[in-house]
Amino acid sequence: MTVPVGADGALGLYSAVGDAFAGRRLGFGRRRAALVARFARHRTGDEAAATASWTAGALAEIGLVAVVLPPDAAPQTRLLSLADAPLHGARIVAALPGLPAHAADVVRWHREHHDGTGIPDRLRWDGIPADAAALGIAHAFLEAVEDPAEPRDPTEALFTVAAESGRRFKVELVRAFREFMLGAPTGWDVQPGADVPALGEDAALAGLAGHIDARDPATAGRSERLAGSAATLASRLGLEPARAARLARLLALGRAAETVPHEAFDPLSRFARDHRAAEAARAAELAAAVPGYAADAPHLAASAAWHEDGNPDRYAAILGLVLAADALPPLDAPRRLAAAGGTQFDPEITRAYLAGLGAAR
Amino acid sequence: MIDLPARTRRVSGTRLLDLCRERGIESLVDPFMGVPMHLSVLKRHGLAVHGGDLLEWFVRAGEGLVVNDFTILRDSEVAEVVEMLPGRIYPTDQFRAWEGVFFSEDQARYLGVWYANVHALRSDGQTGLAVLGLWHVLCHWLLKARHPDEMIDVPPSELAWYYIRETERWVVTNGKRNTVRRADFATTLGAVKADAVYFAPPGRLGARRIDARVWMWEAWWQGDPYLNVERLFRDTVFGGRTSDDGSYERAVGEVLSAAGEAPYVIVQSNAKEAERFERLVRAQRAQVEVVAPNAEETYIIGKL
Numbered sequence: 001m002t003v004p005v006g007a008d009g010a011l012g013l014y015s016a017v018g019d020a021f022a023g024r025r026l027g028f029g030r031r032r033a034a035l036v037a038r039f040a041r042h043r044t045g046d047e048a049a050a051t052a053s054w055t056a057g058a059l060a061e062i063g064l065v066a067v068v069l070p071p072d073a074a075p076q077t078r079l080l081s082l083a084d085a086p087l088h089g090a091r092i093v094a095a096l097p098g099l100p101a102h103a104a105d106v107v108r109w110h111r112e113h114h115d116g117t118g119i120p121d122r123l124r125w126d127g128i129p130a131d132a133a134a135l136g137i138a139h140a141f142l143e144a145v146e147d148p149a150e151p152r153d154p155t156e157a158l159f160t161v162a163a164e165s166g167r168r169f170k171v172e173l174v175r176a177f178r179e180f181m182l183g184a185p186t187g188w189d190v191q192p193g194a195d196v197p198a199l200g201e202d203a204a205l206a207g208l209a210g211h212i213d214a215r216d217p218a219t220a221g222r223s224e225r226l227a228g229s230a231a232t233l234a235s236r237l238g239l240e241p242a243r244a245a246r247l248a249r250l251l252a253l254g255r256a257a258e259t260v261p262h263e264a265f266d267p268l269s270r271f272a273r274d275h276r277a278a279e280a281a282r283a284a285e286l287a288a289a290v291p292g293y294a295a296d297a298p299h300l301a302a303s304a305a306w307h308e309d310g311n312p313d314r315y316a317a318i319l320g321l322v323l324a325a326d327a328l329p330p331l332d333a334p335r336r337l338a339a340a341g342g343t344q345f346d347p348e349i350t351r352a353y354l355a356g357l358g359a360a361r
Numbered sequence: 362m363i364d365l366p367a368r369t370r371r372v373s374g375t376r377l378l379d380l381c382r383e384r385g386i387e388s389l390v391d392p393f394m395g396v397p398m399h400l401s402v403l404k405r406h407g408l409a410v411h412g413g414d415l416l417e418w419f420v421r422a423g424e425g426l427v428v429n430d431f432t433i434l435r436d437s438e439v440a441e442v443v444e445m446l447p448g449r450i451y452p453t454d455q456f457r458a459w460e461g462v463f464f465s466e467d468q469a470r471y472l473g474v475w476y477a478n479v480h481a482l483r484s485d486g487q488t489g490l491a492v493l494g495l496w497h498v499l500c501h502w503l504l505k506a507r508h509p510d511e512m513i514d515v516p517p518s519e520l521a522w523y524y525i526r527e528t529e530r531w532v533v534t535n536g537k538r539n540t541v542r543r544a545d546f547a548t549t550l551g552a553v554k555a556d557a558v559y560f561a562p563p564g565r566l567g568a569r570r571i572d573a574r575v576w577m578w579e580a581w582w583q584g585d586p587y588l589n590v591e592r593l594f595r596d597t598v599f600g601g602r603t604s605d606d607g608s609y610e611r612a613v614g615e616v617l618s619a620a621g622e623a624p625y626v627i628v629q630s631n632a633k634e635a636e637r638f639e640r641l642v643r644a645q646r647a648q649v650e651v652v653a654p655n656a657e658e659t660y661i662i663g664k665l
Contacts, residue, residue: 079530080405087375105655108375115497117527120375122398124500127371129657166504166512175511 007033007196010204011058011099012290013253014092017208018061020256020282025146026289031189033057036138038192040131042180048100051195053131055099056106058196060135063089063107064258065211071259083119086111092211096204098197102131110135113168130173137161137169137177142189154181154188201292202246209252216255218264222326223252229322229353236352237314244318247299251319253286254279254300267327268340273304276323280304306344317346321353333357365503365573370561371657372629374402377559380652380660381408386625388537388555392546392616393563395419395575396493400539401426401531409537413549415593416575418492418582423541425489430534432486434525442478442491443521451477458586463577468502471517476584490532494525496578503574545597550619558620561629562638563599565609610641617645617663628661635659 007015007030015029022028037054040046066088067081090108093099109123109132116124118136144157152160158178165174181188209223227245234244265272284301287293302316303323311317324345325333334354341350377399381389387408394400394412396419404410404427412423434442445451453470460469475495482488498520505512515523542549550558564570571590580588599612613628620626626646630638635651638661643649646663653659 076530076533080533087378090375091379102655109373115500116396116398117497117524121373121402122531123371123373125369127369129371129655162511163513166501166508171504171508171511 007054007058007191008290009292010199010201010208011055011196013205013286013293014062014096014208015058016286016289017065017212017253017256018059018063018089020253020286021064021067021258022061023258024061025148026286028142028146029058029061030191031146032060032135032138032142034189034191035142036135038184038188039134039138039177039180041192042183043130043134043176047195049102049131050192052100052102052106053135054192054196055103056093056110056131056135057138059089059093059103060107060110060139061085061089062092063087065092065208065215065256067258068215069258085119087120092207095207096199098199102129105129106132106135108132110139112136114170115167118168125170128170133170133173134177137173140164140168141177141181154185202242205246205249209249212252212255219252219255223249225326226251226319226322229325230318232356233318233322233349233353234315236356237318237349239314239318244315247296247303247315247319248322250287250293250296250300251279251283251303251323254281254283256286257282267324268336268344272327273306276320277304307346308343311346314346314349317349321345321349325353365507369572370629372399372561373658374399376654376658376660377627378403378406378408380627380662381557384557384625384662384664386556389557389559389627390549390553390555390623391559392549392619393560394423394541396496397423397427397541400541404535404537404539405531405533407535407537409535409555410539411549411553411555412541413544413546414541415543415545415597416579416590417543418496418578420541420543421485421489421582422493422496423489424485425487425491425493425528426531427539427541429486429489429532431532432484432490433529433532434487434490438482438487439522439525442475442482442495442525443518445474446478449477455584456581456586459577463506464502468517471521472499472581475521476581486532490529491525492578492582494528495521496574497524497528499578499581500574503577546616547619550623555623557625557627558623559627559629560616560620562613562616610637613638613641614644617641621645624665626663628663630659630661632656632659635661 016026019026019028033054036057037050040050040053063085067085069078069081086108090104093107094104109128112118112123112128116122141157141161144152144160145154158181162174165171213219213222226248230244230248231241235241265275280300280303284297287300288297299313299315302311302313303319305311325337328336334357337350338354341347389403389408390411391400392413394414397412400410400412410427412427414420451474453473455473455476456469460466479488479491482491501520540553576590579590580586617626628638628642639651642661642663648664650662
């Protein structure tokens with residue numbers, strides 16, 4: 001068994017974003033991945049299948065990032081939009097280089113039901129790949145265990161799964177899952193060490209931020225603009241440009257929830273500050289949930305603080321400044337940023353930014 | 362006990378959608394559509410879709426999900442389908458031939474009740490939705506007969522209610538004219554023009570190996586438990602004379618010829634059979650592309 005390095009990096013971040021959009025406790029995707037990978041090993045003894053299952057389990061709900069619904073969406077609109085989430089997820093997984101090719105198909109069909117009533121294709125019987133059907137069972141089991149309203153112990157959760165035998169789930173697969181769980185009643189959610197490849201962190205993070213940005217026309221393409229500005233500014237201040245760019249992309253995680261309201265406040269107003277603080281806290285929470293990004297969480301959390309509050313974190317100060325600069329009208333930005341230097345923004349960082357603007361002219 | 366082969370061809374609407382989008386295909390016809398879930402998915406995503414089949418219940422299902430844009434069943438109408446109506450005389454022994462063989466006495470009686478109620482529905486759309494919803498009940502019962510202790514007991518009317526409601530959730534409009542017809546492939550392809558002709562050729566003995574759940578539902582729809590659906594296929598292109606390679610390839614070739622005017626033809630196969638179909642498509646199309654996302658799905662796409 002090898003250490004799942006990819007799980008601790010961008011892959012883990014994608015999984016956490018899927019959890020956030022699905023409204024689940026963070027880490028659900030990783031636990032689902034562990035469970036389904038162990039189940040795949042139990043069923044097939046095939047390491048490649050376990051790896052594909054782990055990957056699909058981690059990323060199963062990432063497609064929700066592409067589902068944008070108004071809060072007052074009609075039930076059928078909601079149903080039809082959500083029915084495409086596995087399809088969006090499959091496309092996202094297929095576009096990530098280095099992941100097992102089979103994982104995208106497992107994501108695409110993990111919500112299909114044995115009786116032909118699932119999404120997105122209403123496949124039936126053995127038309128559903130066994131690995132996808134197994135992921136559906138693992139998902140339902142874990143959902144029952146972690147149900148916030150009525151959490152069940154594993155034995156009760158098995159009954160929940162068994163009740164859908166022959167309808168949502170194939171009878172033989174439910175039987176195999178029961179045998180698997182009864183054979184290993186503990187430790188089923190411990191990471192199995194599937195050999196998951198590491199993603200190219202920068203490209204994967206840029207892609208993830210791009211998906212989140214694309215949910216709102218007002219933010220489309222914003223993360224890459226922020227990353228460019230933050231890297232330039234960091235380099236001017238003698239800080240690490242790559243780190244600043246990475247943090248700027250991670251800011252997008254603050255909007256990783258279905259119900260984030262449209263941001264239309266003046267970026268320097270008090271209202272915008274509250275909004276920003278909530279987003280920064282959410283971004284920090286998501287980053288903290290993934291070992292490879294946990295060190296970034298404090299910078300993200302501090303990015304909404306004002307200079308007059310005594311914020312000594314220079315990366316956070318850069319994030320705050322570039323975010324405000326991006327939201328201001330270009331003609332107004334120099335004057336208003338200069339006026340806010342020393343109160344909202346670190347004066348040295350503001351001067352460096354404005355000097356850069358002057359040089360650019 | 363009846364044989365329920367779990368193997369079924371994976372016909373994925375979203376996969377077809379990806380293939381169509383990549384090629385700018387806006388309309389598609391499937392002359393062997395079967396249960397038209399894939400056409401329903403494509404319709405939902407804005408493609409104009411057309412289908413044809415020889416089994417009438419497939420066509421009825423298509424009228425419910427493919428042709429129908431708005432009609433659904435109200436609660437009272439679902440109730441009128443799933444339960445006996447007071448004062449009405451039902452042919453409760455219509456499917457007695459299946460009693461004790463495939464179904465219990467209660468189930469056989471319900472099949473008779475549903476037969477009468479569905480045939481009394483007022484619109485093709487409603488009829489199609491009910492036919493498809495109730496088909497799930499038949500499948501459930503047959504599976505339950507194989508696994509009596511592993512599937513929960515659900516009263517027939519409740520199960521029927523659930524599946525009809527589940528089916529009608531997928532009624533959508535795409536602002537386009539979508540059609541289905543009960544016809545052979547040549548009639549279907551002659552009647553509609555589309556950017557692409559899609560088909561998944563049946564196996565060489567496909568006409569003789571029809572899934573019990575499919576022929577039984579045609580028998581139910583026709584009200585004749587002794588119906589032999591093989592005869593429907595006997596004189597068709599994939600009928601009785603395709604058990605040798607040459608005849609089978611000629612049959613596929615005939616379909617490809619009939620699809621000759623469509624800018625694209627998409628033949629779904631698998632890794633094992635792909636070479637044969639690629640050769641047949643190449644014989645008719647100038648440009649051929651093979652897309653194989655996995656071993657079970659290979660798409661041979663021919664372009665004019």
